[in-house]
Amino acid sequence: MGLEGIIAKKADSVYTSDLRSKEWLKVKVQRRQEVVIAGFTKNEGTGKSFSALVLGVYNNGELQFVGKVGTGFSEKLQKEMMKQFEPLISKKSPFDYEVDVDKPTRFRPKRMGAKPTWLKPELVCEVGFAEVTSDGVFRQASFKGMRMDKKAKDVILETPANTEETVTEADEKPTSKSTLKKSELALAPVKNTERKTLLNPTEDTQTKKVCGHDLKFNHITKLYWPEDKITKGEMLNYYYKVGDYMMPYLKDRPMSLNRFPGGIHGQSFYQKNVTDKAPDWANTFDHVTDEGKVTKYLVGTDEASLLWMASLGCIEINPWFSRAQTPDNPDYCVIDLDPDKHTYDQVVEAARITKDILDAIDVPSYPKTSGSTGMHIYIPLEGKYTYQQSQLFANIIVKLVHKQIPDYTSLERSIAARKGKMYLDFLQNRPGATIAGPYSLRPKPGATVSTPLSWDEVKPGLTIQHFNIHNALDRFRETGDLFKGVLGEGIDLAETLKKSQSVFK
Template sequence: MASPRITLTVPGPHGDREVGISNPDRVLWPEQGITKRELAEYFIAVAEPFLAANGGRPVSLERFPDGVDGESFFSKNPPKGAPDYVEAVTVTYNSGRKHPQLVLTEIASAVWAAQMNTVVFHPWASLAADPDNPVELRIDLDPQPGTGFAEAVTAAHALREVLREAQLEPWIKTSGNRGLHVFCPIEPTHEFLDVRHAVIAASRELERRMPDRVTTAWWKEERGERIFLDFNQANRDRTMAGAYSPRQLPSATVSTPVSWDELDAVDPAAFTVRTVPERLAAVGDPWAGLLDRPGRIDTLLEWWQRDLDDGLGELPFPPDFPKMPGEPPRVQPSRRNPDNWPKE
């Protein structure tokens, strides 16, 4: 039986808004018993840091109408009936198609999204004011079988050194699962493909220093027991869970910013929908002011050109992308017919 509809009062820049929550007792995380109402109240509790990380930019909503154990789907453009405070911006996708994309400008938008059973928020690396040029360089440290969070931490510290050598200041958060996300604020002077190349250059430099621990190999059969540096998350319309976004895992973990000083002692499983508001009240937001001092990717692009001159070419793109200039074959290496493909 559906629980009665409730109304939550949500503070915002234009005063309080009344946001209706239908079936507030619907359980979204069965193992934890976390309901839709709790999720909506979570966003109110983390409003300021959540909006700082995810607001004012194109964002995709990952919705779970039957809870995290059920099927999910993505909402990118505002659905019919969305309140007028849910904004949108026209963006260009990799196919060249243009379409409105959701933009969150106040926390009532996130509470409305929770009413729509949104669990995971996937923000673009660019702002709505200039969606073609990222304000963040992002690198996803993805543990492969045989590795875990501890190995990702080791790689993250080494990646920080590489990025600082390139005159960038990295910030870090848990993925909400086993990995880590490294972000660098950058000036919005280059489009997504350039930023992707900068990410590849940094990742290759780290791979040279830690060949037994990290890899840029796109094909899983070539990665081994190493941390995969997922360069393709830097592409246009390729996103990862935003800072302070819940994840769909049974434990209701949250992708949580941490300081570099605390990273070695972090337990990512400890950051959940129920614990993150307490953490913020106790230690504040480690990502406060992230965009205040952006760097430039010039050095990384010089490294990219250096590697090109040394014979290291483009890396594969995701399968849904159009074929890109200089891209190697999108065929699993073990399945390639050498008679059909030139040696790389």
């Protein structure tokens, strides 16, 4: 029937308009398809074995293009797959017509410089996907595994069958044990873990249980982004749904509350001290200054702490770079590219130069849009160094960047002294300083999101507006967490500095 899914309900429950409850559930169809691997692409500048697989199915004996899949495989798996691909590499496309493997999509709205390497159409894999578009391409495809039990020529586009006919046919077939080995059996279905909406958008005050705690939400229908008709409730629902992606970057970290109770055009203020404000279940951290002043910070623990902040009007979420357990040792170093009246293409150029410098000394780096006008580049430290050491390292890097593009960048902290140039900010690497965290909304027109990127995407044509409250969650489901390496193995700063001295003499 081509339906999205079914509604399951308790037999004695009553339908209520615009109200979500556990008594009425929407169960989405999980679509899967065997596909022929027709080739692979490699985006310009990527260090991966490949960026995506080119997919096809047979139709009347001819291979038809059904899209690409670029998620679902680890770096280790990619290397193993490349060993299978190498004997099958072909100069000729297996398709009888020209295929555009670099066509922009809704979630990657510009060309990535993808170059195809064609393969003889002999290998089969299985993918999951959301739907088939009008031009026959799988949307939101994800790799599930190789299918060594399938012959490529037998792979056709599967179509839904009548349930009664299918059941009858199965009942009429004699039962027999499968002759397939366990290793050749199809993969188990993936559990749908997508979160549902938390709040009813029409009810202005609601109390919901989150992570075992009762949270009261007020002014849900208030317009926080008036021009875009986006309410506080929509912001809260976004944070509820993005929680799984966001919490690793908030957990155990002191939080600075940047509150916008009147929306993006109302008066805003920072609140650090939550003494007598935080709920009883909240974790806090006492930060003591050299003068003996104590500030009690909220500590990120779970989605309840995230949603409590959002309920106060925290449109953006601002975690420390370090954890409450190790407050003097940041988990990462950040280089903040802060433009004035520059184009975003200039921000991209500065980011690419930063990456080239870091690549030259074997330092991994992870970019994200600021969600405002700039870009943030994170370098994993794993809490092994002090803020002062992190800041000194960032200073070395931005000086090297500035040396290459002095015409439009500046290292001056004073806005007046920059004279309209882009600020290469290394001073964010200090105790208590914060920036909008990964996956955070920003109080800017369009409800933009501070979005982790792959370096393949950091190209001219990229804009902040590509990533907003309306499309971010679909993107994250497609790309996965591109930022997880930030919390992984940290660099060896001594070895890195030694290498930089030899490379940048």
